[in-house]
Amino acid sequence: MMAETDHLSLMLGPFEDRELEPHEYQEVAFHLARCEQCTAELADYTQIGRELRTLNLELPLEGFKEAVMQRIENLPVPFTLRLRRMFGGIGELFPSNLGIAVASAVAAAITVILVTPYAQTVTNRSGTSHEIARVERDLATAPAVTTQNARTELARDVAQVEEEPQAVISKLESDIPSVAVWNEPRMDTTVIWLPDQQ
């Protein structure tokens, strides 16, 4: 009975709000006829709703629209809209196909100007290949790395990664003398502990 009442209690609000499935209305109505507790609960919900509606304040909105439009007026005009207006103005002077040609030429010019620094880097590829050849030569003359050294190096790298802090603290000031700082890498967390001085 308690479980049934709890379950139906959840349906009282939707019953009042007309948000139940058709078959559920009958179930709730039948229960309400037998349960004073739920009937009282529903009556309270109805009363609360009624009172909330009378509580509704009339917000003073004089000048609201003007304030909004003023804020919109002060917004920066989006670049695309500015472009559209610019070419729209030009389009009025010339035939539309010429306007499209002009727009395409401008886009091409902008692309060339922006890409040119990177194009120059690509054409200097011969410098990179000289660098690679030098590094390979250096590696060939380097001393041989033994297995033992490699294992030691790897162990050191792993330890370093595990100790790597989640946050990097560059400054920490506190009047509390016993401040503690530590990392919890498995929790992706850094902790600063400031015990109160009692």
Next chain:
Amino acid sequence: MRTPSRQAGDEAELIDRARKGDSEAFGVLVERYQRRVANVAFAVVHNQDDAIELAQETFVRAYENLSKFESRSSFSTWLYRIAANLAIDFWRREGRHVVLRGEDAENELQRLPTEKGDSFKAASRKELSGRLSQALEELTPEHRAVILLREVEGLSYDEISEVLQCPRGTVMSRLHYARNRMRGLLKDLGQDEGG
């Protein structure tokens, strides 16, 4: 005569014009929805000045993001969603509960409708309204939003779900919780005052 379908057609045209930079068209939309948007914001923050400021911000954001509005949801629901999100963010950021006390409470209560004639009834209504306001303050913004969107704005569960971007089941459980909580709080407040 302006039928709902005709209004929807007008609205689509206004939105389209606003997208192309026609601020006058957007102004018509502001006039149409300003009160409801402000009420949605007020439902969450429960402060008049903040609600008006948030409502203005809602329309500015909507104007900036008109290109992102898709007509599969209604424009009004989209606006309410922006307003609710802004209001909830604002309330959380403030990190405080705004409880009406002293002069603010007195000013707010005086604005409420009172029944003429019977001074005893007027006093009871004033007390009840004060308790309701106080009980609403005790709710979290999400719970306050669902109960006010349902009871005052009359939105359906599906509309509330869309505004608050949560499943319909969550709307139902929050509403159930909010109503129960209000019920309990009003009883407690009534006992405190009655002695």
Next chain:
Amino acid sequence: MLRSGKFPLLLAVLCALALPQVATAQQMRPQIVIVRVDSVLAADTNQGIDPQLGPMGPRLHKMFRYTTYQLVSEQNGRTEMGKMIEFTMPGGRILHIEPRSIDGNMIAMEVLLFQGEKPMLTTDLKLPDNGNLIVGGPHYEQGELIITIGANMASDVASPGAATTSAQAK
């Protein structure tokens, strides 16, 4: 048809006008940072872990070994790079967080915790995007306060629902 002489000039003028606007448009959109601050009461009162804490509850228990963890408040805020955001903390404390810059996937920020007018803690740190910082230890009610701070970069500046920070930004 246009005289051929004027056409290249028009093209050059259009390019010159368009390019600065691209840079300006990019500069005008500040990076938004979303900050999450949760306050948790940790105590040895054997009341268990508050379910509202979600997965954070067991994690805190592994780190600190108190017998009670109770969520006191949960706050979110959005701010811009270079603008401070303020959170009210339990026990009359105030938390100031100011994101300063982005360094790879790390967010550099300043964090100050005040007890009244006095700063208990001032720290400059870099937090990974979606990483967490815990500031704990101040006495609160029957236990200690644990403040978890998380930050991540917002992907869409202009998304609806991004609250302004004009009321708090300083």
